[in-house]
Structure formats: C-alpha cells, structure tokens
Amino acid sequence: MASPRDVAGKILIADDEPTTIAMLSDLLFEEGYEVDGVGSGTAVLERLEGEHDYGLLMMDLQMPGMNGLDLFERLRKESNDIPVIVITAYGTSSTAIRAMQMGVYDYLQKPFDLDEVQVVVKRLFEHQALASRVRSLEQRADLRERMIGRSPAMGQIYKTIGRVAASDASVLVTGETGTGKELAANLIHQNSSRRSGPLVKVNCAALPETLIESELFGHEKGAFTGAVAQRKGRFEQAHKGTIFLDEVGEITLPVHKKLLRVLQEGEIERVGGTGIVKVDVRVVAATNRDLLDEVKQGNFREDLYYRLNVINIHMPPLRERRGDIPILVEHFLDKYRYKPSAPPTRISEDAIERLEQYDWPGNVRQLENEIERAVVLTQGNVITSHALNLSQHGIPTQVDLATRVRNRETLANVLAEVERVMLYEALQQSDGDEKEAAHRLGLEPEDFHQRLQSVK
Ligand SMILES: Nc1ncnc2c1ncn2[C@@H]1O[C@H](COP(=O)(O)OP(=O)(O)OP(=O)(O)O)[C@@H](O)[C@H]1O
Ligand SMILES: [Mg+2]
Structure with a gap:
C-alpha cells in the first residue's frame, strides 16, 4: 500500500492514448497529485458519477465514441462544474479556441511543455482553493446572521x-x-x-x-x-x-x-x-x-x-424551547459541513433524542460547539449518540471556564459541579460499584459515599 501523503489534488485524465496518460500521470504524481486515467468519454462519466472529489479533468478532444467537446457539454448540462483542461494535438488550435469559448479552464498542446503543464495545473488548484474559500466565507457570513427557531x-x-x-x-x-x-x-x-x-x-x-x-x-x-x-x-x-x-x-x-x-x-x-x-x-x-x-x-x-x-x-434559554433543537442542529450541521460542496453530515434519531433531553446550560452556543465537535470527530457521514459529549446525567463534562468566570460564577459552584461530574462518571465507569468508583478517584469509600449524598 502506498504510504499516505498530502495530496495536492485529485486529477482525472481522459485520453485514448495510454502513453499520454502515463506521461502526465508520472509528471503530476511527482508534483503531489493523485491521478487516475481513463480511455474514453463514457468512462469519464461513469467515474465522475461514483467519485466526487476530483478537482480537475484533463481530457483529449479527440476520443473514440463521445468526443471531448460533447463530453464537456454533457457534464455542464448535468450541473457538474468540474474544471476542465483540454489536451489538443498540435495544429488543432481552432477546436481549442472553441473549447475555451465554451468555458474550459485552459488548453495544453501536445507535445507537452512539461513546465507549462505544471504551472497551469498548479494555478488551477490555487484558483479553486481560493474560490472555495470565498464561497465558504460568504456562506458562513450568511449563516452567522440567521436566527433559527420556530417556537x-x-x-x-x-x-x-x-x-x-x-x-x-x-x-x-x-x-x-x-x-x-x-x-x-x-x-x-x-x-x-x-x-x-x-x-x-x-x-x-x-x-x-x-x-x-x-x-x-x-x-x-x-x-x-x-x-x-x-x-x-x-x-x-x-x-x-x-x-x-x-x-x-x-x-x-x-x-x-x-x-x-x-x-x-x-x-x-x-x-x-x-x-x-x-x-x-x-x-x-x-x-x-x-x-x-x-x-x-x-x-x-x-x-x-x-x-x-x-x-x-x-432571549429564552434553550431548555425552554426544546422543540427548536432539531432545526438548530440541522442549521449547524449545514454550517460546519466539512466543505461547502459536501452534503451536510447527518445525525441519527437517538442522537437527536439525547440532544433534545439535555439541559444546555450554555444554550445555543454550547449546542453549536457540540455539533461542530461531533462533525469534526465523526468518521463517516452520520453522527450517532456515541459521538456526543454529553454526560448521561445532563451535566456538561466540558466546563467552559472562561464563560463561567464571565458569568461571575463562584469557584465553589464550579468546583461543586466538577465534583459531581467526576463522582457520577466514576460510578458509571464502575458499573455502579461505589467501592470501585471511590478507588478510581483516590477516595475512601465512606468519603465517596458522603460526597455522593451531598451532590445528589
Ligand atoms: N437562535 C439562534 N439561531 C442560530 N444561531 C444562534 C441562535 N442563538 C445563538 N446562536 C449562535 O450561538 C452563538 C452564541 O450566540 P451569542 O453570541 O449571540 O450569545 P450571547 O447571548 O451574546 O452569549 P454571551 O452572554 O455568552 O455573550 C453564536 O454563534 C450565535 O450565532
Ligand atoms: Mg454575547
């Protein structure tokens, strides 16, 4: 298996000449790109249907079956806006010009000038990164100003x-x-x-x-x-x-x-x-x-x-408008999707139920942080209740200390809460066995028991 490396971008090359594919692949792989090659227009369509993370299609204009320009038209009709660079043989500049007019990003002539290939591809990926950054900023700015809630x-x-x-x-x-x-x-x-x-x-x-x-x-x-x-x-x-x-x-x-x-x-x-x-x-x-x-x-x-x-x-606390929790969750899943073009991560029924039952001492901000964290940590596309960080007792296990100081909470209050969380957590991890829980926390069993009584 190839060792993992930072991929600069993923490229699909379509050409009916295997030597062209081999040559471009070698060159671009050296530059840090992941490259796949196919031999026809229909193969491109199949590939793009199954995989959405190609950042560039490089294609020959003359291919058997569907030619390059038809393929390009077809992609755009299907609202696939993958950037395209066309490969043309020497002496076919009129088709190249036509391709540019149709909206392809650039064209490269065979035989290749290797430096030119590198520069054009690099510039394209830089443009794409910038454009997606701008889109994501615009989208976030837009989302930031929306207040969600139907209660x-x-x-x-x-x-x-x-x-x-x-x-x-x-x-x-x-x-x-x-x-x-x-x-x-x-x-x-x-x-x-x-x-x-x-x-x-x-x-x-x-x-x-x-x-x-x-x-x-x-x-x-x-x-x-x-x-x-x-x-x-x-x-x-x-x-x-x-x-x-x-x-x-x-x-x-x-x-x-x-x-x-x-x-x-x-x-x-x-x-x-x-x-x-x-x-x-x-x-x-x-x-x-x-x-x-x-x-x-x-x-x-x-x-x-x-x-x-x-x-x-x-502004009402979130626990007094629990009915709004599902749409807030949708909103934040949308806001924190891992890139603008990706579909939002989904969330399971039981996770939603837990979120609805929780008390939310930090209100919408806490919910937002929780969703952002879960999106980052979830592998795959669905957040399950296991990915949530909420304690079963409705006590946040992550105490936002800065906020609490700002809210003028006393040290005694915050310490008491930390104590409560630790006691319950130890008890849960020991399957309800107080002795073992006490041991985990370095307490005498009597001490543990007394503390537990006083925080209940
Ligand atoms: N109804 C809502 N819909 C969508 N996002 C919300 C909603 N309420 C709060 N938020 C988001 O939650 C976060 C916290 O909101 P905000 O900063 O307005 O709270 P605050 O009441 O000023 O809190 P603090 O008292 O701690 O300053 C922000 O990211 C905000 O966009
Ligand atoms: Mg504020």
Whole structure:
C-alpha cells in the first residue's frame, strides 16, 4: 500500500492514448497529485458519477465514441462544474479556441511543455482553493446572521426585533449566556434604517474601569498619561449607526452619568475635553445579569436602567424551547459541513433524542460547539449518540471556564459541579460499584459515599 501523503489534488485524465496518460500521470504524481486515467468519454462519466472529489479533468478532444467537446457539454448540462483542461494535438488550435469559448479552464498542446503543464495545473488548484474559500466565507457570513427557531417564544422575538428595528428606541437584550443576545443586536442593526452607519460593538467586561470612559467617549490629547493624541470614542465612531454595549452591567457608577447624558441628550464629552460633541446613535445593550436586582442593590443607576430598557428583548434559554433543537442542529450541521460542496453530515434519531433531553446550560452556543465537535470527530457521514459529549446525567463534562468566570460564577459552584461530574462518571465507569468508583478517584469509600449524598 502506498504510504499516505498530502495530496495536492485529485486529477482525472481522459485520453485514448495510454502513453499520454502515463506521461502526465508520472509528471503530476511527482508534483503531489493523485491521478487516475481513463480511455474514453463514457468512462469519464461513469467515474465522475461514483467519485466526487476530483478537482480537475484533463481530457483529449479527440476520443473514440463521445468526443471531448460533447463530453464537456454533457457534464455542464448535468450541473457538474468540474474544471476542465483540454489536451489538443498540435495544429488543432481552432477546436481549442472553441473549447475555451465554451468555458474550459485552459488548453495544453501536445507535445507537452512539461513546465507549462505544471504551472497551469498548479494555478488551477490555487484558483479553486481560493474560490472555495470565498464561497465558504460568504456562506458562513450568511449563516452567522440567521436566527433559527420556530417556537412561539422565538416568534415573539422576531416580531419585537422587527418592530424595534424600525424605531430608534434603546433596547436591552437579556438572557443567559449563549442564548443569542449578540445575534439579536446584529439583526436589529441590519434591519434598521441605520444600516448605512456602522454597528460598533463594545465589550464592557473586557475593559478595565479606568479605560472604559475614554473608550466610550474618547479623549483629548494629554487628558491623561498615555493620551498622546486625540482619540474618538466608540460613540463617535457609531454616529448614524448602532452601538452595542455588551455586558453593560459591568459599567460602573462613575461612568453612568455620562452614559445617561448621551442617551438623553445625544451629547458626549471627550475625557479631558471642554466642548460637547453631538452624536446620533441607537443603543442596544446586553446583559446576562439581573440588572433590576443590581439597581436594588445600588450598583446600577435606576434612571439609566430605564433609559436602556425602553424595549426589552428576553432571549429564552434553550431548555425552554426544546422543540427548536432539531432545526438548530440541522442549521449547524449545514454550517460546519466539512466543505461547502459536501452534503451536510447527518445525525441519527437517538442522537437527536439525547440532544433534545439535555439541559444546555450554555444554550445555543454550547449546542453549536457540540455539533461542530461531533462533525469534526465523526468518521463517516452520520453522527450517532456515541459521538456526543454529553454526560448521561445532563451535566456538561466540558466546563467552559472562561464563560463561567464571565458569568461571575463562584469557584465553589464550579468546583461543586466538577465534583459531581467526576463522582457520577466514576460510578458509571464502575458499573455502579461505589467501592470501585471511590478507588478510581483516590477516595475512601465512606468519603465517596458522603460526597455522593451531598451532590445528589
Ligand atoms: N437562535 C439562534 N439561531 C442560530 N444561531 C444562534 C441562535 N442563538 C445563538 N446562536 C449562535 O450561538 C452563538 C452564541 O450566540 P451569542 O453570541 O449571540 O450569545 P450571547 O447571548 O451574546 O452569549 P454571551 O452572554 O455568552 O455573550 C453564536 O454563534 C450565535 O450565532
Ligand atoms: Mg454575547
């Protein structure tokens, strides 16, 4: 068996002269391509029907039976868009020209100039790679902006987004992590009359308290150490567009007053500045915290809360709209298919059932990650429940620590969950034998038993 190697591309050669096939095969194999040869047009059709991963067809124009141009026409009629390079004998340039007019990629004349063959084939594969990359990016960009869900709760959300998009009112998007708050903000902007202006996103949690003011409102030269030049803030950048204040609950009291002013008057003042700047910006804010609670505790200004929350959009957790899980799965299978031309990976009934029963603490983001992972790991074309990473007890075995820190979960909480997962997992791997499970985890049986009682 040939040793595995990186294949630069797979090529099918059609020529009724075996010597031509042999020569081209040798040359292209040296260059890293996988090459097959056939002797007629009908053989090409049969081959392409069974195998879809050829990146190039090189064919002679004169072949017995079906000639090259007929073959080419037939392929295109069947919507097979495999790139084609034609091989012509010296002195048949008029057919070559006709072939080019019909849309073949290039032609090569016999006897071959070997360098030319190499260059033309290499360039073709480079073009193809680029084109498929562009297609995949376009497709992903397109998919990224789609919100999926047919449940009544999602129906309400579409309606609200449609209504608020047409207005300039501030919107507060609430909901647990991974429920699609940022996606909602994107849709509001895209469907609004402000889409000629930019959508500027600020992650308030990522900015230290000392920087957030200058980030949002800008600063004048020399306003503080390090302010070597005047800088426009995010509100100014978002003029005529939308600003998305993600994790708005992280903004601290000292900045609230300035934020209130821009919401009420449309005016900002740069840090260290003297004059006011007028801005026309729609504000969409998001939080996974209970802001009203923060208001009660005195951590968030009440008047600012009501200014931000003119319209509230609450993204429901996934476990409250389980009916949407199958179409979300379809959507992500489509998004993460291994290449744009490939059919989406399918999923088995029992895998879908497990996904529907699971609790999804990380909501749609977690489901998306789970599907992406399963697509990558699945050999073959169908994801079965074995490929899923969900613990039987509805506890995620992969804890996204960064998200949890962001959600302000306490260390004690996360450790408790890890403990629970490990205890159950050990128990399962020991077929319910507590002693053995304790041993696996390096615990005394009594200790194991007590811990198990307390996490139940
Ligand atoms: N209804 C949906 N349809 C399709 N994709 C969705 C949906 N909801 C969320 N997603 C996808 O899930 C991922 C997480 O969504 P998003 O970033 O909007 O969540 P979030 O609520 O802002 O989370 P966090 O609070 O952690 O910031 C994104 O990739 C998003 O495209
Ligand atoms: Mg977010």
